[in-house]
Structure formats: structure tokens, C-alpha cells
Amino acid sequence: MAELTYREAVAAGIAQEMRRDPSLVMLGEDVAAAGGVFKTTVGLLDEFGPDRVRDTPISEQAILGAAMGASMTGVPVIAEIMFSDFLAVCWDMIANEIAKSRYMTDGQVSFPLVIRTANGGAARFGAQHSQSVENWAMMIPGLKVVAPSTPADTVALMAAAVRDPDPVIFFEHKSLFATKGEVPEVEVVGRLGEASIVREGSDATVAALALMVPRALEAADRLQQEEGISVEVIDVRSLVPLDTKTLLASVEKTSRLFTVEENPRLCGWGAELISIVGEEAFWNLDGPLVRITTPHIPLPAAASLEDLAIPSVDRIYETVKSSLR
Amino acid sequence: MYDYSSRPSRLPLPVDERMASADIDLGQRKSIYRSLQELRQFEKRAHDLFLQNLVKGTTHLSLGMEAVAAGFGAAMRPDDYTFATYRGHAHALARGMEMGPAMAELLGRSNGVLGGKGGSMHLTDVSRGMMGSYAIIGAHLCIANGAAWSAQMRGSGQVTVCFFGDGTTNIGAFHEALNMAKVWQLPVVFVCENNLYMEYTPIDLITAVPHPAADRAASYGLESVIVDGNDPDAVYLAAGKAIGRAREGGGPALIEATTYRTGGHSRADPAKYRPLEEVEAWAQRDPIPMYHARLLGLGVAEGELSSIERDVAADVDAATEFAKAGEEPTGEALLTEVYADGSSRWRN
Numbered sequence: 001m002a003e004l005t006y007r008e009a010v011a012a013g014i015a016q017e018m019r020r021d022p023s024l025v026m027l028g029e030d031v032a033a034a035g036g037v038f039k040t041t042v043g044l045l046d047e048f049g050p051d052r053v054r055d056t057p058i059s060e061q062a063i064l065g066a067a068m069g070a071s072m073t074g075v076p077v078i079a080e081i082m083f084s085d086f087l088a089v090c091w092d093m094i095a096n097e098i099a100k101s102r103y104m105t106d107g108q109v110s111f112p113l114v115i116r117t118a119n120g121g122a123a124r125f126g127a128q129h130s131q132s133v134e135n136w137a138m139m140i141p142g143l144k145v146v147a148p149s150t151p152a153d154t155v156a157l158m159a160a161a162v163r164d165p166d167p168v169i170f171f172e173h174k175s176l177f178a179t180k181g182e183v184p185e186v187e188v189v190g191r192l193g194e195a196s197i198v199r200e201g202s203d204a205t206v207a208a209l210a211l212m213v214p215r216a217l218e219a220a221d222r223l224q225q226e227e228g229i230s231v232e233v234i235d236v237r238s239l240v241p242l243d244t245k246t247l248l249a250s251v252e253k254t255s256r257l258f259t260v261e262e263n264p265r266l267c268g269w270g271a272e273l274i275s276i277v278g279e280e281a282f283w284n285l286d287g288p289l290v291r292i293t294t295p296h297i298p299l300p301a302a303a304s305l306e307d308l309a310i311p312s313v314d315r316i317y318e319t320v321k322s323s324l325r
Numbered sequence: 326m327y328d329y330s331s332r333p334s335r336l337p338l339p340v341d342e343r344m345a346s347a348d349i350d351l352g353q354r355k356s357i358y359r360s361l362q363e364l365r366q367f368e369k370r371a372h373d374l375f376l377q378n379l380v381k382g383t384t385h386l387s388l389g390m391e392a393v394a395a396g397f398g399a400a401m402r403p404d405d406y407t408f409a410t411y412r413g414h415a416h417a418l419a420r421g422m423e424m425g426p427a428m429a430e431l432l433g434r435s436n437g438v439l440g441g442k443g444g445s446m447h448l449t450d451v452s453r454g455m456m457g458s459y460a461i462i463g464a465h466l467c468i469a470n471g472a473a474w475s476a477q478m479r480g481s482g483q484v485t486v487c488f489f490g491d492g493t494t495n496i497g498a499f500h501e502a503l504n505m506a507k508v509w510q511l512p513v514v515f516v517c518e519n520n521l522y523m524e525y526t527p528i529d530l531i532t533a534v535p536h537p538a539a540d541r542a543a544s545y546g547l548e549s550v551i552v553d554g555n556d557p558d559a560v561y562l563a564a565g566k567a568i569g570r571a572r573e574g575g576g577p578a579l580i581e582a583t584t585y586r587t588g589g590h591s592r593a594d595p596a597k598y599r600p601l602e603e604v605e606a607w608a609q610r611d612p613i614p615m616y617h618a619r620l621l622g623l624g625v626a627e628g629e630l631s632s633i634e635r636d637v638a639a640d641v642d643a644a645t646e647f648a649k650a651g652e653e654p655t656g657e658a659l660l661t662e663v664y665a666d667g668s669s670r671w672r673n
């Protein structure tokens with residue numbers, strides 16, 4: 001085991017895969033010489049050279065077009081879009097080109113490619129550099145979508161995403177970059193479509209993603225200590241494919257479900273989970289299905305306001321407590 | 326009511342008769358003639374079938390513009406890559422896509438080249454280097470770069486040719502793609518088919534420069550190239566030069582091919598927004614009768630050309646029968662090929 005930060009785990013995961021597959025390349029703005037604006041690609045240029053680790057112009061459509069065209073002609077690619085808010089600039093590439101082309105050619109083309117992007121708030125960057133947009137990606141047929149919450153999962157899911165023959169949108173949380181965790185020193189390969197039960201419990205299930213996972217865990221600890229409420233926390237990890245088995249089994253045990261979502265309220269991923277549980281596990285439920293989300297607002301910059309917007313430990317704690325009372 | 330058809334006409338330049346003596350093998354010219362006939366006759370049939378409501382939705386025909394596809398098709402290596410737009414039938418056929426599955430795709434049949442899932446605007450045949458027809462303006466220039474980048478990394482010597490319209494030069498993706506292609510010296514040839522109209526709007530009314538592609542070339546360190554897109558020989562020569570240079574590591578090229586569509590933008594568009602005099606002048610510059618006359622002048626017998634025409638007519642008839650005989654796709658196909666395991670499964 002080695003202790004890595006989440007940001008180091010991003011580079012470690014990429015490096016592991018680039019060593020394994022000499023055809024794998026990566027590109028993005030400032031990813032090579034500078035090592036990425038979040039320092040998530042430090043050392044890759046030195047190890048793999050400028051042909052495999054490329055700095056690009058500020059051309060998000062050209063970046064993803066290059067990734068798409070290369071991956072459909074035999075070269076797997078990792079592309080970086082610096083901030084996930086910028087996905088809007090190249091959304092045509094993702095939603096219309098990469099996601100639809102396999103279907104509309106009846107399977108003639110495949111896209112072994114990963115689009116990495118720094119997602120989410122709590123970094124006081126304001127509305128255009130903070131949004132959680134995993135729900136944008138989740139709603140597009142043809143894409144796979146993951147968002148790790150720990151360094152170990154970051155390496156494991158990076159490997160899984162690179163090895164997957166479908167396009168994967170890989171959301172790195174910018175407020176987790178400095179967090180640390182143990183990562184095995186052997187090759188690590190995870191699986192897409194597997195949620196993880198990160199805390200077992202019996203009174204309620206809390207499903208969370210990325211930065212919301214450590215917050216849900218802290219709230220669960222307090223609920224146990226202060227209220228005697230036993231909370232099971234699921235790190236959803238993979239939105240597509242979605243591990244509904246783990247979710248439904250947990251709800252069968254606890255009879256209550258809460259989702260903790262950083263994305264703004266409307267059409268957030270939790271709505272999909274809740275509709276599945278409402279439809280398929282209704283008779284197991286003891287109370288309402290509850291979503292804890294960012295309100296339907298752009299994110300504010302001021303720390304005090306942003307902290308009010310994004311689900312906090314206190315808000316998770318209070319919501320679960322009052323709902324179970 | 327204001328009407329663009331009362332604007333001054335933009336007339337074609339006369340045929341450059343020197344092209345007749347260009348150094349092009351006669352056998353190559355005959356196969357270009359066959360290709361022209363294939364594209365023309367296939368699309369005329371497609372239009373008939375559209376008017377009979379057998380082709381649903383929409384079609385965007387290249388009638389009148391075939392010399393661009395035929396000239397490039399002849400200059401490309403079998404493993405080179407083509408990227409085209411929704412106006413892509415000609416480019417698909419020019420790379421060797423079989424007419425039967427192509428026609429069946431237009432009819433939405435399960436024996437279509439895309440099983441009926443793609444339709445007229447998305448013809449693709451990866452086995453022939455036809456890497457797709459894309460219907461969101463501009464995107465495929467960026468994607469073409471990726472295929473060229475891949476060929477460069479693999480050292481395969483493949484060249485990517487990307488076709489698009491005059492209107493496409495005004496979207497950001499065009500500019501992003503050209504800049505990246507030049508910076509990375511990619512083996513890609515961008516071909517603007519300037520048919521003078523973006524849908525129903527004359528291109529000069531909405532573009533800052535007179536030559537929408539060629540006048541932008543300098544911005545990306547590229548040579549400004551304008552070619553007569555209605556002369557298959559001129560296109561073939563320009564294509565060979567640009568493709569050859571790209572193959573040798575000389576980097577990208579941008580070619581503006583001046584042409585004109587005989588018919589409307591799509592479906593049954595009567596194209597009344599064009600001055601009559603302009604339409605008639607370009608009809609006189611139809612590439613096919615011109616090329617027919619040129620080949621006769623080069624000593625090819627009339628009988629040989631008419632036998633090509635008859636062969637192609639028989640092929641188009643057979644393709645039509647093949648398409649009409651195809652089944653409509655069933656529900657089994659609906660949920661397949663969203664993901665690489667062949668399924669559309671998003672949950673366990």
C-alpha cells in the first residue's frame with residue numbers, strides 16, 4: 001500500500017494504463033508540460049513523451065473530435081476537459097457524435113475513449129467553474145459515467161474506464177484532489193457498474209457520489225453516535241452502468257432511501273435512483289424517498305453562500321434525523 | 326417580399342479546356358466516368374423513391390456536384406479515410422459502398438448498410454474507409470483530425486479526406502479543426518464543396534470573405550486552393566497533389582471546390598431562392614455531359630460510354646429491387662448497439 005492523494009491517483013491510474021498499453025495516448029489543455037491545471041497529470045510527459053502526452057490549443061471541440069476520430073481508428077485515448085462546466089462547449093461532440101455513432105452505424109464503430117474532467121464545487125470558483133454536471137452525462141444513451149470518491153477508486157476506475165470499449169465520462173472532483181488514501185502498489189483494475197457499500201447500517205440507506213460520500217459518512221457517524229440511527233452509505237461510483245442490485249438490496253434491508261446529490265435539483269441522478277426504488281421496491285419502504293440536493297441555482301462564489309448551497313454534513317444529518325423521527 | 330432570386334447571379338467560370346490534355350490515364354478517366362454515372366443515377370433514383378414516399382424523412386442530394394466525390398474517390402487509396410456530411414451519398418458510393426445496401430438504408434430496411442438505424446444522413450461503411458456521414462455542421466472536421474492523428478501515430482500512411490459545405494466555414498469547429506491540423510501537421514485534406522448556398526441563403530451574404538474556405542486558408546498557414554469542382558479531372562489532380570503531400574508528411578491541405586447543386590437543399594425543395602439565369606448557366610456546366618464530350622474527344626467510343634451508362638442503370642435497378650425486397654427492421658434491432666457489448670443495458 002502507498003498513500004496517495006486523489007490528484008496523484010489520477011496520474012497513477014493513467015500511468016498504469018499507459019505502461020500496459022503502448023498505444024494509449026492522452027491530450028488536453030496544459031496536460032503535458034504543466035502537468036495539468038490541477039496537477040493531475042504530473043510526470044506523464046516525462047515518462048511517456050510528447051507523442052503520447054499532448055498539449056492542445058483551447059479547442060474543446062477539436063480535443064474531443066481528435067479523441068473520437070483516433071479511438072474509432074484503433075488508438076485508445078484519454079482526453080481532458082479542464083473543468084466540467086466547459087463540457088457545454090463541446091457537448092455536440094459528446095451527446096451527438098461520440099454517444100450516437102455506434103448506434104446509428106449499427107455497431108460499425110467503437111470508441112475506446114475516456115473523457116476526464118474536473119467536476120463539482122466547494123472550491124469557491126463561482127458559477128462557471130463549479131457545477132456538478134454528472135447528470136448531464138448520465139442522460140445521454142451511449143455513454144458510461146463514473147465519479148470516484150477515493151484515491152484507490154480513482155486508480156481502479158481509471159483502469160476500468162480505459163479498458164472499456166465504450167466512451168466513459170470520468171468525473172474527478174476538484175475538492176477531493178487534496179484528500180489522501182491508501183492505494184495498493186500492485187496493478188489496480190476496478191469494474192464499471194459496481195456501487196460500493198462504504199458503511200453498513202440498518203435504519204436508512206444514503207446513496208452518495210464523489211464529494212458527497214465523505215460528507216454522508218460523517219453524517220452517518222454522527223447519526224449513530226448522537227441519535228442511535230444506523231445508516232448504510234452507498235458510494236454509487238458508477239452512474240452508467242448503474243448498480244441497481246446493490247441499491248435495491250440495501251433498501252430492502254433498511255426500508256428508507258436518501259440520495260445526496262451535488263448536482264442542481266432538477267433531473268439530478270438521485271431522481272433516477274428514487275424512481276427505480278419507488279417502482280421496484282415500493283413495498284419495502286417505511287417512509288418517503290428523500291433527495292438532498294443543491295437547490296436549483298447556479299453556484300455562488302462566496303464561501304458562506306456556496307456552503308449553504310451544496311449538501312453539507314449538517315444538512316444530511318438533519319434531513320435523515322427529522323425524516324426518521 | 327424580399328427574395329434572393331432577384332440578386333445578381335453568380336455564374337460559373339468556363340471549362341478549362343487544357344484539362345483535356347492533363348496527364349491522366351485514360352483507364353482512370355473511364356472509371357471516373359463510371360463513378361459519375363453511379364452517383365448521378367443512384368441519386369436520381371433516390372429522389373424518385375423519395376417522391377414516391379418510399380424514402381421517408383429527408384435526403385440531401387449531390388446532383389450536379391458529383392465531380393468532387395468522383396475525382397477524390399479516384400485519387401484515394403483503398404485504406405484512406407473519408408468523412409462526409411448528411412449530403413454524403415456520393416462520397417459513400419465513390420468509396421465503393423454497395424448500392425443495394427445504400428439504397429435499402431434510404432428506405433429504412435433491415436438490409437440497409439446501417440440496418441435502418443442511420444438513414445440517408447449517416448451512411449457509413451468502415452470496411453471501405455467511409456468513416457461516416459455527420460449531420461451536425463462542423464463536428465466531423467474535428468473527428469477527421471482524430472483519424473488523421475491516429476494514422477500519423479500508427480505510421481500507416483493513410484490520409485483522411487473530409488468534405489463539407491461552404492456554410493460550414495462559419496462555425497467554430499471549422500476553425501478549431503484547421504488550426505489543430507496545421508499545428509500537428511496531420512495527414513488530412515479538407516474539401517469545401519462550395520455550392521454557393523447554405524441551405525436557402527447565398528453564402529456571400531453571410532460570410533466575411535468572398536471565398537469561404539480559400540480566403541481563410543492563410544489564417545492556418547495553408548495554401549489557398551480553389552478548384553473547378555465541376556471538372557472531374559481538375560478535382561482529381563488537386564486531390565492527388567494534396568493527398569500525396571499529406572501522405573509524405575507534408576501536413577494538411579484545404580481545397581475549395583466550386584460547384585452547384587442542380588436541385589434543392591433537401592427533400593423536395595424547389596430552390597426558388599436562386600436566380601433563374603444562375604441555375605441555367607450552371608446547368609450548362611453539368612460535369613457529366615462535359616466529361617462525356619471530353620472522353621469522346623480523347624478517342625473513347627460512344628458505344629463504350631453508353632455501355633457504362635447501361636451497366637450502371639442496371640446496377641441501380643438491381644439496388645432498387647434489393648432495397649424494396651428488404652424487410653422493415655423489427656423491434657429486435659431497436660435496443661441493440663448502444664454499447665460495445667451489442668446491448669443498450671445501462672443497469673444490472
Ligand SMILES: Cc1ncc(C[n+]2csc(CCOP(=O)(O)OP(=O)(O)O)c2C)c(N)n1
Nearest residue numbers: 412460461462490491492493520522523524
Ligand atoms: C450546427 C448545425 N446548425 C445548423 C444545421 C442545419 N443545417 C443543415 S444543412 C445546413 C446548411 C449547410 O450548408 P453548407 O455547409 O454550405 O452545405 P451544403 O448543404 O450546401 O452541402 C444547415 C444550416 C445543422 N445541421 N447543424
Ligand SMILES: [Mg+2]
Nearest residue numbers: 490491522523
Ligand atoms: Mg453549401
